Amino acid sequence: MIGLAAAIAVAERGVSVTLIGESRPGEASPAAAGMLAPSVERAVGPAHDFGIAARDRYPSYIEFLAEQTGIRVPLNRLGILQVALSGKGVKGLQKTAAPTARWLDAKELRELEPSLAHAVGAMFNPDDGAVDNTLLLSALWKIVSTNARIETLSDAVTEVQPRESSATVRTKSGASHSARHVVLAAGAWVGRISGARLAGAVEPSRGQLVSYSTSPLSHVAYGPRGYVVPRSDSTIGGSTMENVGFDATTTSEGVEKVRSASEEICPSLSRSKETRSWAGLRPVTPDMLPILGPDPEHRSLIYACGHSRNGVLMAPLTGDLIADLVTGTPLSLDLSQFRPDRF
Ligand SMILES: Cc1cc2nc3c(=O)[nH]c(=O)nc-3n(C[C@H](O)[C@H](O)[C@H](O)COP(=O)(O)OP(=O)(O)OC[C@H]3O[C@@H](n4cnc5c(N)ncnc54)[C@H](O)[C@@H]3O)c2cc1C
Known part of the structure; x- marks a missing residue:
């Protein structure tokens, strides 16, 4: 999902993209639950702001996908409930609640969700929710396969060699491809690509x-x-x-x-x-935050990996950021916590 979202965002800015990938058992994006839960899976500092911005990027992204593909991907922004089943659970939730959250007592919760009538209460996190990640993937693939600026190649990348103003990738089939920028978005396998020196922590x-x-x-x-x-x-x-x-x-x-x-x-x-x-x-990654940005020593190599538990949440905004990095557009968000050289 990260690679598809990045390829589409870069192509939308008028840049040609070659998308090299192969399908593997265990790919995270089709397996995920699709939650958009930055208030519950909470980070601190600018990383939290990034999560909220990623969630709030979704409505316009869904519109964009619908216009481009005719596929309306279901988006749930009704809020997320953290259900308490005991007095101890209530205390725990109240101690860790997001500033934007609101406590619902048993009666309020029952009225909102009759199937949760057995619970003591719940912390309500407005605007969080979920997206249907499998339909989202279908829409992304539809754009990728019809966009004239994106060439797709089914192959496995074995090695990346960054240089001053371009980078080369080598593949299992023996091919080699050079580009001004190479974006690494190989999910859990990214650290196995030779030359991806800052992805070893994934x-x-x-x-x-x-x-x-x-x-x-x-x-x-x-x-x-x-x-x-x-x-x-x-x-x-x-x-x-x-x-x-x-x-x-x-x-x-x-x-x-x-x-x-x-x-x-x-x-x-x-x-x-x-x-x-x-x-x-x-x-x-060790801190559960993504690795996002260029290799400081080889700026032609851009990392977009390690999204841990929040890659569906972060995919559209990650795509925007990769397009900013590729086109030299100033970044509007603080990525310091996602620095590729932090491990
Ligand atoms: C059970 C589960 C539940 C989750 N629930 C949520 C959730 O509710 N909300 C949320 O935001 N996130 C959730 N996530 C996390 C989210 O799914 C991931 O963070 C996100 O999908 C990562 O996307 P990706 O594109 O980086 O990785 P992937 O989806 O794994 O894609 C990586 C791609 O790269 C390919 N590839 C790998 N190596 C190579 C190579 N050398 N050459 C070519 N291709 C290669 C793979 O085959 C794959 O196609 C969940 C994950 C799991 C497993």
């Missing part, structure tokens, strides 16, 4: 998810051990965070854990038929 973190065939909620809801995300006719429950290398398979323990965390939040889900379970590999 590691895969497996997340397992389940989907239920009913949709009893209209709001995204977090509980003490997981979250549930409503889609139009289903509900996604997540997720584990596992350090198991590049293994993108599900396990019965993982799926059971996710089911139990989801049904604790929304008990009526236990009556619906589970439709499927899957796993994906988040590209995580």
Whole structure:
């Protein structure tokens, strides 16, 4: 998703793009739950402001995608509920609440979401929500495959060689391609590309998810051990965070854990038929923030990776920033916390 969003944003500024990629089991973007949750998955300082700006970039981005493709990607901005199931849970949520959040008591919560009537209350985070990341990917692919400025090549990048004012990539098929800028957006695998010297800190973190065939909620809801995300006719429950290398398979323990965390939040889900379970590999960094910007020693090489738990949230705004960097447009956001040389 990061590579597609960047390619489209750069092409929109009139620059030709060659998009080199291959599909791999465990790709994060189609596996994700699609939450836009900067108030819950909260960073500090300018990184938090970036998350909020990324969330608020979505409505205009959805319009842009609809105009370009005819695909209207569902966007939920109803707010996210952090559900408390005990007195201890209430205290914890009140201590860590975002300044923009508001406490809902049991009655208010029941009126808003009857399926959460068993809860003690919830912290309500306005404007957070979710996007249907699979339809978003379809729309992005439709633009990429029809935009005359974007050439797509199915190949694996093995090496990148940055020089003073250009960079070259070499691929598994033996080809080599040079450009004024090379953008590295290879998800959890980015550190395996030879020459990507500042991406070594990116590691895969497996997340397992389940989907239920009913949709009893209209709001995204977090509980003490997981979250549930409503889609139009289903509900996604997540997720584990596992350090198991590049293994993108599900396990019965993982799926059971996710089911139990989801049904604790929304008990009526236990009556619906589970439709499927899957796993994906988040590209995580030690501080869970992305690596975004040029290599200070080779400015032709731009990093756009390590988006950790928030890559869907950040994809449209990351695309804008990459286009600014490629076209030499002054940046309007503070990227200091995302510096590629910080690890
Ligand atoms: C279970 C789960 C739940 C998540 N939930 C959310 C959420 O609710 N909200 C949110 O904002 N984020 C969420 N995320 C995180 C989000 O999915 C990621 O941060 C984001 O998708 C990363 O996008 P990406 O394009 O960097 O990586 P990917 O989607 O993994 O894409 C990387 C691409 O590069 C390709 N590639 C890799 N190496 C090479 C190579 N050498 N040559 C060519 N191609 C290569 C891969 O095959 C893949 O196509 C979740 C992730 C997981 C796994």
